[in-house]
Amino acid sequence: MYQRILNSLQDFFGISRKEARGALVMMLFCAMVIWTPFFFRRWILPLVPTVSSPPERKVLDSIALLLERQQVSHPYREKQRSPAYGTTQVPEAIKLVRFDPNTASEKELRGVGIPAFIAGRIEKFRSKGGRFRRKEDLLKIYDFPQQLYARLEKYIVIPDQSPVFDVGQNSSSKTYSNTGVRGETKTGMQAFDINQCDTTALIRLKGIGSKLAQRILKFRDGLGGFCSTDQFHEVYGLDSLALAELKRYAKVSSPVKKVNINTATAEELGKHPYLRNRKQVQVLVNYRTQHGPFRSLEEFRNVKVLDDPTIQKIGPYLSF
Secondary structure (H helix, E strand, O other), rough: OOHHHHHHHHHHHOOOHHHHHHHHHHHHHHHHHHHHHHHHHHHHHHHOOOOOOOHHHHHHHHHHHHHHHHHHHHHHHHHHHHHHHHOOOOOOOOOOEEEEEOOHHHHHHHHHOHHHHHHHHHHHHHHOOOOOOOOOHHHHOOOOOOOHHHHHHHEEEEOOOOEEEEEOOOOOOEEEEOOOOOOOOOOOOEEEEEOOOHHHHHHHHOOOOOHHHHHHEEEEEHOOOOOOOOHHHHHOOOOOOHHHHHHEEEOOOOOOOEEOOEEEEEEEEHHOOOHHHHHHHHHHHHHHHHHHHOOOOOHHHHHOOOOOOHHHHHHHHEEE
């Protein structure tokens, strides 16, 4: 029976004999932890005598006398506290007026009917450099009610500021839309290699600040380099403006860093963003050990732990 359970665990999870024994012990321990409260309440707790002695009369009288003396010695405290205890917090009156979500204070946001916790999220979003470019951007705030937005839509005012910049020696002036996170527009932008650049090149793009630039480079280094501009969509926090700027100026010119699937350990494979599932990585390593090295990407379909989209994404980063 014991051997049969271990064999079933090995076949189901694709793990070694030692790992199967550890998993069995963990399962038994979890079952014991789950059922212990039931057995305790059902059989042990009824056997414990419950003796509750009532408090002594003298102790209660002494406590009451002590409280009475404190009230007599500090009567002004009761006068100061009593109004506060008797009053209830009056909710702020809601008055629908025109407001700019980029400049309105938390009190003004609450005044138009926005809940206090959502007003706090809006303030936190603006403090990190966020900016509302359209009315619909308010719905990007987590848990912003759709019905509340429909009621406030005609009162939301987002000015369209279009400052004019003088471009160097050119006497003609051009107007640039000030809708990005960064207020200034850089001139003379040239295409650059996204796999070789640093944060300086990314910060020059509209809609990308220092934090977003660091996040892009961290994702790029984890991948081993971008192999397609479509991967920009996988970076968390990039809006339509930042993606448009990246696709316009960031080019994929240098090759990506590849990992040898036949020599890399499970730990090395698990560091790649497309292979974060430890169970899948372990199954790949076990399959390689049992059937020999992989010769092509098509053999990944024989393992049946990765779907076709994942195989296509991880393919450019593997060598055989």
